Amino acid sequence: MTEKKHNADVLVIGAGIAGIEASLMLSKADRRVHLVEKTSYTGGTTIKFEEVFSNMECSTCMIAPIQQELLQDKNINLLTLAEVEEVKGSFGDFTVKVNKKARYVDMVNCIGCNACFDPCPVSLKNEFEEGLSERKAIYVPCAGALPNIPMIDTENCIRFKGKKCTACQEACMFEAIDYNQKDEKLELKVGAIIVATGFNIFDSKNLPKYGYGKFDDVYSALEFERLYASNGPTEGNIVLKNGKTPKSVAIVHCVGRDEKGYCSSVCCMYSLKFSHYLKTKLPEIKISEFYTDLCIPGKSHQKFYEKIKETNVDMIRASEIEVTKQGKEMVIKYNNGSGKKHTHSMDMIILAPAIQPSDDASKLAKTLGIDLDEYGFFQEKSLEDSSVVSSKPGIFIVGCAQGPKNIQDSVSQAIAAVGKILSPSE
Amino acid sequence: MERKIGVYICECGPNISEKVDIDKVIDAISSIEDISVVEKYKLLCSADGKKFLEEQIKKQGLTHLVVAACSPKEHEKTFMEVCENADINPYLLQLANIREQCAWITEDKDEATKKAIRMIRAAIGRVRYHSPLDKKEIESNPDVLVIGGGIAGIEASLQLANTDRKVYLIEKTSSLGGLVTNFEKNFLGMKPISDTIDKKIQDVKNNKNIKIFTDAEVEEVIGFFGNFEIKLKNSDEEGDPIGFNVGAIVLATGLTLFDPKNSLKYGYGEIDNIITSLEFEKMNKTGKISLKNGKPPKSVAIIHCVGRDEKGYCSEICCMYSLKFARYLKDKIPQVKVSNFYSDLCIPGKTHQKFYEQTKEKNVDLIRFTDVGITKNKDQLNINYKDENGNKKSLLVDMAILSSAVEPATDASKVAEIVGISQDEKSFFAEAHEKINPVSTSTEGIYIVGGAQGPKDISSTLIQSEAAAGKILSSLVPGRKIEPEVKVSHISESFCIGCKTCISVCSYGAITFDEAKKVSVVNEVICRGCGNCVAACPSGAASIKHFKFNQIYQELKEAVK
Numbered sequence: 001m002t003e004k005k006h007n008a009d010v011l012v013i014g015a016g017i018a019g020i021e022a023s024l025m026l027s028k029a030d031r032r033v034h035l036v037e038k039t040s041y042t043g044g045t046t047i048k049f050e051e052v053f054s055n056m057e058c059s060t061c062m063i064a065p066i067q068q069e070l071l072q073d074k075n076i077n078l079l080t081l082a083e084v085e086e087v088k089g090s091f092g093d094f095t096v097k098v099n100k101k102a103r104y105v106d107m108v109n110c111i112g113c114n115a116c117f118d119p120c121p122v123s124l125k126n127e128f129e130e131g132l133s134e135r136k137a138i139y140v141p142c143a144g145a146l147p148n149i150p151m152i153d154t155e156n157c158i159r160f161k162g163k164k165c166t167a168c169q170e171a172c173m174f175e176a177i178d179y180n181q182k183d184e185k186l187e188l189k190v191g192a193i194i195v196a197t198g199f200n201i202f203d204s205k206n207l208p209k210y211g212y213g214k215f216d217d218v219y220s221a222l223e224f225e226r227l228y229a230s231n232g233p234t235e236g237n238i239v240l241k242n243g244k245t246p247k248s249v250a251i252v253h254c255v256g257r258d259e260k261g262y263c264s265s266v267c268c269m270y271s272l273k274f275s276h277y278l279k280t281k282l283p284e285i286k287i288s289e290f291y292t293d294l295c296i297p298g299k300s301h302q303k304f305y306e307k308i309k310e311t312n313v314d315m316i317r318a319s320e321i322e323v324t325k326q327g328k329e330m331v332i333k334y335n336n337g338s339g340k341k342h343t344h345s346m347d348m349i350i351l352a353p354a355i356q357p358s359d360d361a362s363k364l365a366k367t368l369g370i371d372l373d374e375y376g377f378f379q380e381k382s383l384e385d386s387s388v389v390s391s392k393p394g395i396f397i398v399g400c401a402q403g404p405k406n407i408q409d410s411v412s413q414a415i416a417a418v419g420k421i422l423s424p425s426e
Numbered sequence: 427m428e429r430k431i432g433v434y435i436c437e438c439g440p441n442i443s444e445k446v447d448i449d450k451v452i453d454a455i456s457s458i459e460d461i462s463v464v465e466k467y468k469l470l471c472s473a474d475g476k477k478f479l480e481e482q483i484k485k486q487g488l489t490h491l492v493v494a495a496c497s498p499k500e501h502e503k504t505f506m507e508v509c510e511n512a513d514i515n516p517y518l519l520q521l522a523n524i525r526e527q528c529a530w531i532t533e534d535k536d537e538a539t540k541k542a543i544r545m546i547r548a549a550i551g552r553v554r555y556h557s558p559l560d561k562k563e564i565e566s567n568p569d570v571l572v573i574g575g576g577i578a579g580i581e582a583s584l585q586l587a588n589t590d591r592k593v594y595l596i597e598k599t600s601s602l603g604g605l606v607t608n609f610e611k612n613f614l615g616m617k618p619i620s621d622t623i624d625k626k627i628q629d630v631k632n633n634k635n636i637k638i639f640t641d642a643e644v645e646e647v648i649g650f651f652g653n654f655e656i657k658l659k660n661s662d663e664e665g666d667p668i669g670f671n672v673g674a675i676v677l678a679t680g681l682t683l684f685d686p687k688n689s690l691k692y693g694y695g696e697i698d699n700i701i702t703s704l705e706f707e708k709m710n711k712t713g714k715i716s717l718k719n720g721k722p723p724k725s726v727a728i729i730h731c732v733g734r735d736e737k738g739y740c741s742e743i744c745c746m747y748s749l750k751f752a753r754y755l756k757d758k759i760p761q762v763k764v765s766n767f768y769s770d771l772c773i774p775g776k777t778h779q780k781f782y783e784q785t786k787e788k789n790v791d792l793i794r795f796t797d798v799g800i801t802k803n804k805d806q807l808n809i810n811y812k813d814e815n816g817n818k819k820s821l822l823v824d825m826a827i828l829s830s831a832v833e834p835a836t837d838a839s840k841v842a843e844i845v846g847i848s849q850d851e852k853s854f855f856a857e858a859h860e861k862i863n864p865v866s867t868s869t870e871g872i873y874i875v876g877g878a879q880g881p882k883d884i885s886s887t888l889i890q891s892e893a894a895a896g897k898i899l900s901s902l903v904p905g906r907k908i909e910p911e912v913k914v915s916h917i918s919e920s921f922c923i924g925c926k927t928c929i930s931v932c933s934y935g936a937i938t939f940d941e942a943k944k945v946s947v948v949n950e951v952i953c954r955g956c957g958n959c960v961a962a963c964p965s966g967a968a969s970i971k972h973f974k975f976n977q978i979y980q981e982l983k984e985a986v987k
Contacts, residue, residue, distance in 0.1 A: 021862065029900035052861060062862060072503055111469070113441050173439035174469070265774030293771040297742035299852050299880040300860065302734075317814070337814040375776050383615035383777065384622045386888050403776035407861045409886065415865065416889045419896025424588030 006092035007191035010421060011036065013084055013364070016044020017063060017407060018399030018414040019196035020070050025418040027075035034188050035070075036082045036098055038360075040151040041141055042067050044198050048128070048222060050229045050236070052407060053273040054304035060144060060231075067146040079186070081151065087193070087368050091394025096188040102181035104152035105138070110176035112148030114140070116168035122156050126233075130223040133233030138168045138177075143231040152177075192394045192421045195378060196414060197364060199400035202256030202353040210255060210351055211323035215330055216241040218323060218349040221270060228277045238281050246285065246347035249278055250332045252321055253291040256354035262375060264404040267352040268295045272305055274350055275313045288314040288344065290321055290334060323349055355404035370395050377403050388417045396420060430462040431550060432488040434479060436470040436495035438525055445529035447539040451494075454543045458550060462486055471501050476508050483512035490518045490556065492549045494542065496525040515558035517912075517972060522549040544985050551984035555977045563907040564951060566652030567673040570898060571596065573644060573841060574678035576604020578876030578887045580626045582676045585895035587635040590904040594670060595630065596658070597640045598837070602627045604680055605877075608707045612884055613750040614777055619884075639668070647675065647845045650952040651871030652908045673902045674871045676894050677855060679841055681877030684733030684831040691799035692732060692828055699723070699807060699825045700800060703747060706827045710754045719805075722759050723824035727809045728752060729798055730768040733831035739852060741881040744829040745772045749782055751827055752790040765791040765821060767798055767811060793821075800826055832881045846935045847872055854880050865894045868933050870952070873897055913972040914953040915960060917946050921967035928959035928968055 010026050012019045015037035023033045041047075047067075049059040070076060079100050086097040105116075120136035128141030135141075137157040140150050152168070154160040159179065169177040204212035204220055212218045217240050219227065226232040227239075240246055251271045257263060268291060275287050294315075296305050309315060318334035325331070329345045336342060357376040365372045371391040373379040378397040380387045387403075388396045396417035399410035433455055437443035448466045455464045463486050469475050470493060483491065491514065493505050498521045506516035524542040532538035568591045572579045575597025587593045601607075609619045630636050639660065645667075646657040654675060658668040683704055686694035694700050698718045701709070709715055717723050728748045734740060745768060752764045771792075773782050786792065795811040802808070809821045834853045842849050847867045850856040855874040858866035865873050873894035876887040917928065917937070922945040929937045929946060936952035937959060939945075946967075948959075959968045969975060 017862070025896055025900045029903065055860065057861070062859075066862070068499060109472075111438060111441065111471075113439065115440070262776045262779045263774050295770065295772045295774050297740045297772050297774055297881070299739050299850065299854050302739045373776065377776055383885070384612060384617055386892055387885050388889065388892070405775070408864045409889075411862050412864050412886070412889050412893045415896040416892035417896075419585055419892040419894070419899060422899035423585040423892075423895060424591075425584055 007094075007189050008032070009034065009188075009190045011084075011094070011096055011188060011190040011193045012196060013193065014038075014044065014196035014198055014399075014401070015042040015070075015078065015080075016196060016198045016399065017046045018198075018410045019044070019194070020063075020066055021411050022194050022196060022398065022414040022418050023076050024066060024069060024073065025415055026421070027073050029418075029422055031075065033076045034096075034098075034190065035076055035078045036084055037078065037080045038083055039141070040080050040103065040149075041145040041147070042070060042078070042080075043146065045222075046407065047142075047145070048225050048229065050225065050232075050277070051273065053269045054300050056273070056276060064144070064146065071147055078147075080147070082186075084364065084367055092191045094190050094193060094394065096190060096193075098186040098188060100184045100186055102183050103149070104154070104177065104179060104181050105150050106176045106178050107147065107149055109174045110149045110172075111174060112140075113173075114150070115171045115173065116150060116177065119167035119171045121165065121167060122158060124156055129226050129233045130220070132223060132226055142229075192396070193368065194396045194398060194414070194417045194421075195364070195368065195370075195390070195401055196399045197358050197361065197401045199355045199404065200358045202260060202356050204255055204351045204353050206259065207256065209322045210252065211330070211349065212351060215323065215325065215349075217246070217330065217347060218351065221267070221274075221350065221352050224274060224350045228281070236281070238278065240347060244347075245282060248286040248344070248346050249288075249348045249350060250344070250346045251275065251287065251289045251350045251352065252332075253289065253352050254354075255351045256356075257292075260354040260356060260375065262354075262404070263295055264355040265295065265297075266355065266404060266406050269301055269304070269406070271350075271352045272296075272308045275308050275311070279311045279313070286314075288316055288346075290316050290318040290332070292317065292319065355400060358401070361401065368392065368395055370397070377401065386416065386420065388413050388420060429460050429490060429554065430486065430488050431460055431490040431492060431553060432462055432482060432486055433464040433492045433494065433546060433550065434470060434482070435464070435466045435524075435546070436475070436493065437466055437468050438496060438529075439469060442495070442525050442529045445532065445535055445538045446524060446542045447535060450539050451542050451546065455546055455550070458547070460554070461550065462488060470495055471504055476504065479505070479508050480512045483509070483514060489514065490553045492520050492522060492546065492553055494522040494524045494546045494549070497523050497527075515560075517559040518553065518556050520549040520553040520556065522546045544987075547987070548981045548985035552977050552981035555974065555980055556972070559912045559971055561909055561912055562950075563909055564652060566902060566906070566908045567654075567671050568902050568904040569593070569670070569672040570674045570676060570902075571644070571654070571656055571672045572676045572678060574604070574680055574876075574878070575599075575602040575638070575640070576678060576680045576876065577606050577623060577626065577884060578680065578878070578891045579604075579676065579678035580630050581888050581891035582678060582875060582895050583630055583636050584626065584633070585892055586898060587633050589635065591635065593636045594656070594672065595636055595638045596642045596644055597638070598643050600640050602630065602638070602640070605704075606884060608704060608711060610707070610711045610754065611750065613746045613781065614883075614885060616750070616753065644841070644844055650949060651869075652902065653951075654871065674873065674898045675845060676873045676875060676891075676898075677841060677845065677847075677878055678875050678891065679835045679838055679878045681832045681881065682835050684737060684833055686732050686828045686830055689733060689736060692729070692826075693800040693802065693807075694828060697800065697802045697807065701825070701827055703744070703751070703827060703829045706751060710751075710758070713758075715755065715758050717824055723762060725763040725823040726755055726765070726825045726827065727807070727821065727823045728764065728766045728827045728829060729800075729809070730766065730829045731831075732828040734769075737831045737833060737852065739831075739881070740772055741831045742772065743832070743881060743883045746778060746781070746883065748827075748829045749785045749790075751829075752785050753788065756788045756790070763791070763823075765793055765809070765823070767793050767795050767809065769795060832877060834878060838878060845869070845872055847874075854878065865890050865897060869935055871902075908951075910951045911953065911955050913955040913970065914950045915948045915955065915957070915968055915970045917948055917959070917963075918967045918969070919943065919945050921965050922946055923965045923967070925964060927962045927964060931958040931962045933958065
């Protein structure tokens, strides 16, 4: 930044892989970072994956070390359960109001032993597990979440509904449960802002033809990721709702592409990864991938595709796909390139839905005073220049919040935004 | 000085104490020779616990410390800090992980207690042989060498240069701008590319902190992060070779096209009016698209995926620029019939499909093929293809444009060798980590951007250049010293037999060979302490600090005793 009296501190919104990388890099440059994260944990969507394409590296092994580094970094002020409510000022001198919700668990005293979970009388669907398992009202989203400190979900905790329950407090040996914690309103002064709020997936219920939400064994990509995850609801066992092992699986690409009007760029690759997941656990399984155009750009992806094809995965170019039931059997109907109609019965269907902006993107755009593009992603200032530069000076947009992309490109953008902030030419 | 080892056992509330009988552990450990003190504490990582530990070290005059608690991942740093505060070297600490590796996974309390005793004994056995390690600091040079004066190198230079930092921009041709100067428009916004690149070139030229060398090549690079010595092939006015020092290097050597002559079925070089995508860009930029005979083509085929099978990867940008070519053609020759032959349409990202749809609306035929070739038909060309159902078809056109795969620039291998980094199997520069470290290499201080790292469009290239700048700006700060890794390898001069095995297994280029003494020598600044050389050394000459043979041996011996 220039010689003017700019505030050197930076606000990073979103503690997914892009936000974490950006924060760590800024800290390395001796910048103080306020990292605001909406949920109770770090790692974003990446921690939902068991493995990442195309070298099938364990996702946790990849991201846990940098999550740990983040928690121990003294230049980084991690604010979980926090949301940005107001932003005023301009490049070099922003004033940011943050609402930090109470966790009701003391971050210093708690050691993450999980003793408070069992006695909690409340049980409900775990959102992190896409509703495939249950959690308590005091909980961490999954084993290995970082920081490994539970939160109390006050909407469901019976104490916060007026009952006299103190079960979790009694179970805690470290006096870490504090029902008197209050939400805090913080005011932060920063010079620049990086927006790394990630993405959401297209809700397949909008397209009844795929049977999602209607039939038991139709899964979204994220649901299937959790089904395969060793720390997930089935500890990585791929099972149908009736407890049986699937013998045939269809993976449907491009779900919602027509509706969204763009190619989400990662679905072909992660769908191929799913075939790898399935063949690893269930070598005999019959897999059919239904795609329109195979989009596997980049130097290392085709090799992965060829490897998957060798494992006897049927790659079917198809249109007019429909999932229905014939008697008790689930069937997939489709039209292949030649115009012929086909029908196959399938035990399990996995949908690869389009990537779309996260639900609160438009609200945040308003708060920050930056533009959205026609698809609802944060809009870059110009297609000709750096894609991390938003319509407002000093605010940078990175990762899937700017547009669908893979981990490599998200991280590149995160570091590029840091480059922009540290660069003397900005 | 007499050795005084203190052992502190954390109860971790009930987490360890419920499964491990800590009093039994204390009994078993106390009798060990040179143990000054064994104590338990409720929660050592708490503020009170750390204070207690610090006071104990001072009060007992301890020389070595064993903490039996949780995983080193959780609190090794915490307890190392305690050591520093208590004025003992933090490497004289050993952690025994009796929570994750014992209390949490061992059902039977007796078993867990026995196991904890073994683990603590092992830690004691090890810590006896620990030596203090001291952090080093070395001066660093904040200046940067950028190799390649295309848009990637230019962007990186602009992001890096300021009064505290010089950038040396080396371009092997006579002018800056690289490949994109041949393009009329960028496919994203269909705006003139010269608006962007010309301004950037001007900015680089006007920046007093960027020293540009055109018609220049790097001859030699020696040194390491913070301290590279660079020698160019070029000479100054007095005839002396040009040399300078930098702290980091950015490789932006760009890409080139797969030569369609390598695939005979396209007839390239044999038949007139078959041109490559780059030749077409150049022709289009002159403002006139014409056949060999000077007339404008009435029909043009644009063939995607040329060389894809040979290269073994999708080049990511060809579909989009092929659609751009259709637009060029329709803009300049409105009546021209354009047919794009593609196999899979690869148009990833939020803006691309719209561009595709707009192009289709301009009456461009999109034909999917499973195989394609070109033959001569009088003055015209036959595009012979199989459609997606395997039916043989043919289309007569005046001109064919081959959208060739991209590959690393021809001198990439030479550059990789000079700077000492590796290439992947496709000859692109290899990144330190494909996902989370895409612009770094295994050699610290050397960064890879743009087409040199992999096929990509201008937008992604700019991002990588800015990312490399970010990496450098955050780690190479003027006036700040560099702290190299302390747990590094050491090769004993007297044991080394000069076989050079270690040099071949070192991923970081940290080992050189002393020809005079005929032994391998570790550069401690470059070494990251991975241990490859130690494992590979046939004579036992290589060892790694803090993981010496005896330290590990004593630890294991106690664990299995």
